[in-house]
Amino acid sequence: MNEFIFFINNVVISGAVAGSIYALGAIGITLIFSIMRFAHFAHADMMTFGAFMVFIFTAMFPGSGAALGIPTPILMLPIAMAITAVLAIGLDNAFYKPLRDKGVKPIVLVIASLGVTLMLQGIIRMFAGTSSRSLYIGERKEIYRLEVPMEGITRPIVITDPQIWLIIFAIVAVVALHFFLTRSRLGKAMRAMSDNPDLAEVSGINTRAVVMVTWVIAGALAAVAGTMLAMDVALQPQLSFFILLPIFAATIVGGVGQPYGAIAGGYLVGFVETLSVFNWSILLRPLQPMLPEALEVPRNLALVGTEYKIVVPFFILVVVLIWRPTGIFKGKVI
C-alpha cells in the first residue's frame, strides 16, 4: 500500500499544487481577456514581481511572521498583492490604455504586452540579478509527514507548509470570486461588459471602473500565484516565464473569458501534467507476481519524461479543442 501513498504524494498533492497556481494565473488572464479583449502576456511577470515584493518585505522584516505563527512571506503577501495591483493599474495606464483609446486592434495590445513582459523581466533582473533565492529567510520550510494508521503502510503523506497555504488561498480566491461575480453589482457589471461593452457603456456602467477592478483582481491573484510558486520551489527572475505557457493553455482549455473555465482548465492541466510524468510502474510493480514471467514491469513507465512536461498542456489543449472548439466552458472566439 506504500505505492498508493506514493501516488497521493506525487499526483494528488503535486497536481493540486500545480493546478492551483495555474488556476490563479488563468483567472487573471481570462478576466483581462473578457473585459479588454486581449491576451495579456505580461501576466506571468506580474507574478514574479509579486513574489519579489514578498521577498523584499520578508528580507526587511525577517521572522516577523513567527509572532503570529505563520511564515513571514504569508504575512507579507497582502502588501505584495496591493503593490502588484497598483503595478497592474499603472501598466494599464502607461501602456494599454493609450492604445485602447486610439482604438487599435487587439493584436497590437498583445504585442505591447510582450514588450511589457521583456521590460518587467529586465527590471527585475536589474535589481535582483539572475540567482535563485529562497523566500524563507531565517525560517524553516515546515514539512508535515502525516502517518497513515493502516497496516502495511510505512510511508507518510508528505505536504509542505506553502502547499497547504496555496490550496487554502486558491479555495478562498475561487469562492470570493464566485460571490463577487454573481452577487455584487460591480461583478455583474463585469459580466455585462464582457458580454457587450458598447451596451454596458450606454447602460450607465462606468467601464473605466470595471477595467480598474479587473486589473486589481488580476494583479492581486498574480501576486498570490507567484509567491506560492516561489515558496514551493524557489524565487528566480524567469520563474513565471516557465509557467506562462501552461497558464495560457489552461485559459484556452477552460474557455477564454470564462472565470470558472479558467479554474477548471488550471486544475485539468495541473493534474494531467503530474499524471503524465508519474512513473506508473510503481503502481504496477506489486502486480508482478500475478503476471506471466515473460511480462516484466519496466523500471520507468511515465508517459513523458519530466523534461518534456511542457508538451502536456498543449496536448490537452489540442484534445479538448477538438472535442469542444471553444473550450470546456464555451469561451469567446475573436
Next chain:
Amino acid sequence: MSSIIEVRNIHKAFGGLKVINDCSIKVEEGSVTGMIGPNGAGKSTLFNIIAGNLPEDSGTVLLDGEDITHDTPDQLFHKGLLRTFQIAHEFSHMTAMENLMMVPPHQPGESLFNAWLKPSLVRDRETEVRQRALEVLAFINLSHVKNELAGNLSGGQKKLLELGRTMMTDARVVLLDEIAAGVNRTLLGDLMGNIERLNREMGYTFLVIEHDMDMIGRLCDPVIVLAQGQVMVEGHIDEIRNNQQVIEAYFGSAETAD
C-alpha cells in the same frame, strides 16, 4: 419650448471622407424629432457623436444648455441621455429580466462595501428594481419571455428590449437608431404605440433615425433631412414629402419626370 439637445457646427471626417460637415441641429424638449436622409448622409455618425460613442473633430453638443461634447456614454446615461443601437445590442448571456435590471443607476450593490456588509439595503433596492423591470416587460409585451436568455430572443423582441432599457431609468432624451428596421408590422405598431405613450405620459424627448416613412409620418414632428453631412431642410413631414430638393437627394435628379 426650449431645445434640449443642441448640436453646433459639428465636423467629422474619416480619413479623407467628410461625413459630417458643419452640421447644426436643435431638438425641442418634449418633441419626437425625426432624422431622415439617404444612406451615407451621416445620420448614425451624428448619433454616435451626440451619444459620446465617437469623438467629433470640432463643434459642440449641448444637453439642456450644458456642454456634453466630451462626456462618455456612461456619464450621459446618468444625465438622462440614452440611446439604442441600429443593430440591437443585448447582454446575450443574461435573461430579458436581468438585461433590464442591469440598467438602473445608483444601486447600493454597486459598492463592494454594501454588497458584503449591508445585504438588506441591497435587497430592498433589488426588489424595487425587479418590480420596475416587471412593469416594463408588461409595457413592451415581453412578460412571457422574461426568463429567456436575451440572446435567444427574436430580432424584433430584441428591439423591444432596447426600448424597454430606456424605460428602466428616468430618461429625458432617447436617441432611437432605426428601431423599426427588421421588425414585423404588428410588432412595429406596438413599438410606435409605446414611443407615443412614453412621449406623452412620461415626457421623453425622442430623436429618431428611421427609413420607414410611414413611421416617420405617424410619429415625428418636426423632421430633419440630412444630406452629405449637413441639414438640408427641416419641417413638418408634409412639407418634406413635397420638397423638390429632398426628392432629388433620395432619387437623383427629377428632370426626366417632366
